[in-house]
Amino acid sequence: MAGFGTVGAWADAYAAGREHFCSFRKVPSQATVAGWWVDLSMTSGNPVPNYYAASPLEAAVLDGERGIFHGADKSPSVMHLAKLGLVTPTAGFVGRYMLLDYLLYYPFVDGDDLDVQTMVNDVALPRYEDGAGVQVMAVCVAPSTGGGSFTFTYVNQDGVTRTSPTQVCSTTASGITSIVTSQQAVAGMPGGPFLALASGDTGVRSIVSVRHLVANGGLVSLVLVRPLADLAIREINTMAERHFLIQHPAPPRIYDGAYLGLIVNCAATIAAATLAGFCTFVWSE
Amino acid sequence: MGFTSLDDLVTQISANGKYLRRDSAKLTSPVHTAGGWHSTMGLAGNPVASTFPGTSLLWQGCDENTGDGTNLLGINNGGAPGGTATKHILNVGASIVAAAGAPWQLKLVDLQGYYRLATTDVTGTGSRTLINTNTFTASSSSGLLLTFTNDFASGTKVRFTTTTTLPTGLSLATDYWLVRVSSTTARVATSYANYVAGTVVAYTDGGTGTHTLTIQMPRYANGVGCQAAFVVGTAPTAGGPNLSASSYTNSAGTAGRAFTGSPTMGAAADAYAGRVLHSGNAAGRYGPFLPLAGGDTGIASVQSFTWSGGVAYTGSGVVALCIMRPLLDISVPVTGMWSERDLVNQLPSLPKVEDGACLVWMLFGTGATTTASPITSAIDFGWGG
Numbered sequence: 159m160a161g162f163g164t165v166g167a168w169a170d171a172y173a174a175g176r177e178h179f180c181s182f183r184k185v186p187s188q189a190t191v192a193g194w195w196v197d198l199s200m201t202s203g204n205p206v207p208n209y210y211a212a213s214p215l216e217a218a219v220l221d222g223e224r225g226i227f228h229g230a231d232k233s234p235s236v237m238h239l240a241k242l243g244l245v246t247p248t249a250g251f252v253g254r255y256m257l258l259d260y261l262l263y264y265p266f267v268d269g270d271d272l273d274v275q276t277m278v279n280d281v282a283l284p285r286y287e288d289g290a291g292v293q294v295m296a297v298c299v300a301p302s303t304g305g306g307s308f309t310f311t312y313v314n315q316d317g318v319t320r321t322s323p324t325q326v327c328s329t330t331a332s333g334i335t336s337i338v339t340s341q342q343a344v345a346g347m348p349g350g351p352f353l354a355l356a357s358g359d360t361g362v363r364s365i366v367s368v369r370h371l372v373a374n375g376g377l378v379s380l381v382l383v384r385p386l387a388d389l390a391i392r393e394i395n396t397m398a399e400r401h402f403l404i405q406h407p408a409p410p411r412i413y414d415g416a417y418l419g420l421i422v423n424c425a426a427t428i429a430a431a432t433l434a435g436f437c438t439f440v441w442s443e
Numbered sequence: 444m445g446f447t448s449l450d451d452l453v454t455q456i457s458a459n460g461k462y463l464r465r466d467s468a469k470l471t472s473p474v475h476t477a478g479g480w481h482s483t484m485g486l487a488g489n490p491v492a493s494t495f496p497g498t499s500l501l502w503q504g505c506d507e508n509t510g511d512g513t514n515l516l517g518i519n520n521g522g523a524p525g526g527t528a529t530k531h532i533l534n535v536g537a538s539i540v541a542a543a544g545a546p547w548q549l550k551l552v553d554l555q556g557y558y559r560l561a562t563t564d565v566t567g568t569g570s571r572t573l574i575n576t577n578t579f580t581a582s583s584s585s586g587l588l589l590t591f592t593n594d595f596a597s598g599t600k601v602r603f604t605t606t607t608t609l610p611t612g613l614s615l616a617t618d619y620w621l622v623r624v625s626s627t628t629a630r631v632a633t634s635y636a637n638y639v640a641g642t643v644v645a646y647t648d649g650g651t652g653t654h655t656l657t658i659q660m661p662r663y664a665n666g667v668g669c670q671a672a673f674v675v676g677t678a679p680t681a682g683g684p685n686l687s688a689s690s691y692t693n694s695a696g697t698a699g700r701a702f703t704g705s706p707t708m709g710a711a712a713d714a715y716a717g718r719v720l721h722s723g724n725a726a727g728r729y730g731p732f733l734p735l736a737g738g739d740t741g742i743a744s745v746q747s748f749t750w751s752g753g754v755a756y757t758g759s760g761v762v763a764l765c766i767m768r769p770l771l772d773i774s775v776p777v778t779g780m781w782s783e784r785d786l787v788n789q790l791p792s793l794p795k796v797e798d799g800a801c802l803v804w805m806l807f808g809t810g811a812t813t814t815a816s817p818i819t820s821a822i823d824f825g826w827g828g
Contacts, residue, residue: 160458161454161457161458161459161460162453162454162457162458163450163453163454163457163458164450164453164454165449165450165453166450167453168453193540193779236457236458238457252779253779253781254538254779254780254781291463291464291465293466323487323491340817342540342541342542342815342816342817343541343542343813343814343815343816344815345470345472345814345815346470346487347470347815347817348468348470348488348489349468349469349470349486349487349488349489349817349818349819350466350468350488350489350817350819351819352466352468352489354468354487354488354489354491355489356491357490357491357510357514357515358490358491358510358515358519360465360519385464385466385821386464388536388781388783388821389781390780390781390783392780403453404788405785405788405789406534406783406785406823407449407452407456407533407534407785407787407788408456408462408464408533408534408823408825409456409457410464411457411460411462423538423540423779423781425779442457442458
């Protein structure tokens with residue numbers, strides 16, 4: 159049977175060496191603002207930064223081996239995230255973290271272009287193929303001026319083409335790595351790291367087009383992600399740890415090829431801050 | 444059947460993939476006053492906002508499948524698991540980022556539905572009689588078609604009575620679900636799953652005598668555990684009356700029960716959109732729910748209420764008398780702090796999510812919460828059996 163059948167089987171995985179450990183360390187150079195969400199996949203350190211560099215508006219995938227590394231493919235065994243730990247000596251890095259599986263991105267959406275920008279979808283979702291639970295975040299890859307808004311048309315989890323509500327961008331300039339729709343205390347924003355979807359939609363299979371209603375400047379990548387787990391650093395110099403079988407029993411499944419990365423709801427700028435952490439993964443027979 | 448053991452939980456999640464995570468995000472609006480309870484269902488975000496559509500005084504059932512009939516306002520939980528499986532909440536996390544207002548309490552509820560109140564039903568001082576029943580006739584139109592007076596939402600759970608004989612296919616003391624056809628007609632499904640699938644009762648005859656449909660709480664038999672709260676949809680201009688009389692049927696089936704405590708409704712400053720009108724720090728306030736009569740454990744339906752005394756509301760507001768079933772609570776002590784509850788080990792309760800549950804967060808702020816403050820949450824669901 160694929161997957162774990164008992165707590166004992168999970169314990170046996172350790173005894174049988176079916177465990178993978180990965181450490182990571184991020185030292186961003188980018189200035190950010192308290193309360194905004196920030197994409198740490200773009201920041202320097204280990205794993206190496208991701209720049210969402212591909213042909214403009216063409217769907218592209220990230221190489222799973224360049225994210226938080228979970229080892230070689232395990233199929234037909236089933237792999238889960240077992241533990242996650244995070245620590246920082248920097249006040250800016252106190253806050254909520256979300257571990258994501260980065261599925262697909264659309265690079266270089268132009269914040270000054272008020273025409274419809276049509277995406278090229280030669281590549282489909284590599285995991286969670288129906289799009290259920292897949293969310294979209296608008297990550298700044300070239301600084302914006304702010305004050306803009308946009309809508310996007312997408313194919314939802316049922317294969318139906320829908321148009322999103324209006325997404326209000328930050329009222330101030332956004333730096334690289336920041337999610338442009340996550341400034342605090344701005345009316346009309348989605349209220350979190352992800353873009354608002356139409357009524358009843360639970361996920362996105364692909365993006366068809368984007369249209370800015372008001373120019374926002376700069377460039378963003380629209381990134382399709384699947385949230386996997388959360389963890390909060392509550393104070394500096396104290397490691398936050400979680401075991402996903404015992405402490406928060408819903409161990410996230412990690413699929414072959416997954417590109418794992420973190421976003422953070424930062425407490426202050428993370429420029430020159432340090433984040434260290436680890437993940438362990440276990441897999442069934 | 445749910446989980447039989449921790450081993451079974453591991454099997455269902457890991458081997459059978461019976462796991463779902465759902466993220467939600469809402470943005471507060473307007474500024475909240477201190478000490479009040481609020482519903483997040485009217486706030487923009489994910490899921491989308493509800494404006495309490497419907498007919499004034501009429502019961503409007505809510506579920507995951509059709510929401511309030513216009514918007515899917517509940518946090519999607521993946522539909523019914525099927526078979527004998529039951530769905531449970533394993534873990535929950537939430538945060539609020541606001542310049543002021545902490546600490547907060549969030550309460551997850553299963554919104555059963557609401558009685559919409561508009562115009563003079565908000566501003567009046569006489570008794571408002573709520574609509575829980577309609578007489579109907581039966582005919583044939585792609586199945587058994589009921590024709591009645593009011594516009595009941597699709598998915599409304601009902602039971603039937605008659606003076607003589609019900610149409611063939613309908614039985615007394617049995618739950619059915621309406622499949623709305625028009626503002627005065629609906630077909631009938633024999634289960635929630637059939638309603639979702641559109642499988643309806645066939646027409647054989649229209650029965651004899653006068654038939655009546657009566658609404659039921661959609662997911663809790665006789666409303667056991669269900670509570671009531673007046674929630675503002677659109678703020679009235681001014682005023683602040685008292686709940687001077689009321690009549691509801693409790694979960695034991697006893698009619699004529701009354702909410703206690705003579706709750707006072709919020710005056711202008713505490714009557715903004717989203718606010719639970721009778722919550723707050725002042726004397727005579729109760730929150731988030733109206734106090735039930737002694738010994739009562741739930742509400743099957745509300746028949747009437749009277750707002751009088753105090754100052755009558757003015758303007759053209761919309762208020763909803765919401766019926767909801769509380770599922771869990773989580774505190775958020777400070778801004779930006781991600782708070783979590785493990786409901787398997789830490790607070791072992793595994794709240795059950797009934798098929799079609801319309802999940803909505805209620806928010807209590809000890810301070811005045813800043814407008815446009817994000818409320819984010821993540822819920823882990825698992826199911827077994």
